[in-house]
Amino acid sequence: MSDKQIKSADVSGNIYCPIVLVGLMGAGKSTIGRRLAAALNLQFIDSDVEIVEAAGCSISDIFEGYGEPIFRDLEQRVIMRLMTGAPCVVATGGGAFIQPDVRKAISEKGISVWLKADLPVLVERVSRRDNRPLLKTGDKNEILQKLIDERYPIYAEADITIDSNFGSHESVVEEIIKALKEWWSKNG
Numbered sequence: 040m041s042d043k044q045i046k047s048a049d050v051s052g053n054i055y056c057p058i059v060l061v062g063l064m065g066a067g068k069s070t071i072g073r074r075l076a077a078a079l080n081l082q083f084i085d086s087d088v089e090i091v092e093a094a095g096c097s098i099s100d101i102f103e104g105y106g107e108p109i110f111r112d113l114e115q116r117v118i119m120r121l122m123t124g125a126p127c128v129v130a131t132g133g134g135a136f137i138q139p140d141v142r143k144a145i146s147e148k149g150i151s152v153w154l155k156a157d158l159p160v161l162v163e164r165v166s167r168r169d170n171r172p173l174l175k176t177g178d179k180n181e182i183l184q185k186l187i188d189e190r191y192p193i194y195a196e197a198d199i200t201i202d203s204n205f206g207s208h209e210s211v212v213e214e215i216i217k218a219l220k221e222w223w224s225k226n227g
């Protein structure tokens with residue numbers, strides 16, 4: 040990828056940079072990301088899946104066995120690598136964009152899309168699975184509200200913000216593609 044191609048697309052719709060979905064647990068990053076990648080004909084990569092493959096154990100096992108700082112270090116390495124690779128759609132874990140170095144790499148090399156959702160929607164979605172270590176330590180409502188207070192001002196630095204509260208997956212994907220085109224027409 041040349042410097043000129045960074046963060047850009049061309050008139051034929053060829054995309055030259057990673058599109059990076061950020062946002063809290065339950066915002067729909069993986070579900071929407073997979074569909075967005077298919078619609079754009081790009082590879083889909085889930086950074087948490089990459090971390091699990093690199094570590095050879097689950098995210099919960101990493102948190103329990105080695106602690107959160109080791110998880111954050113792995114997360115940073117995986118995302119740094121993805122930011123210098125081929126164009127793709129990346130779904131990041133909720134804490135990734137909060138790390139300043141990760142955020143800097145994403146903002147230099149990729150287009151960030153914040154999938155924003157309200158507390159009740161997040162709570163409902165995360166309650167479907169019990170695999171998130173940060174939510175195992177107390178009341179999900181309280182933990183997610185605290186994360187909203189801490190992280191939403193930081194997610195707001197993303198290039199694009201999309202409301203992921205309502206609508207079908209397809210309509211959210213369409214909205215993202217529309218917003219990407221607008222972003223490229225202004226910044227590309």
Ligand code: S3P
Pocket residue numbers: 062063064065068087098131132133134135171172173
């Ligand atoms: C985390 C979110 C999780 C996962 C880890 C930490 C966070 O990913 O990376 O449990 O700090 O918000 P999802 O946002 O995909 O659930």
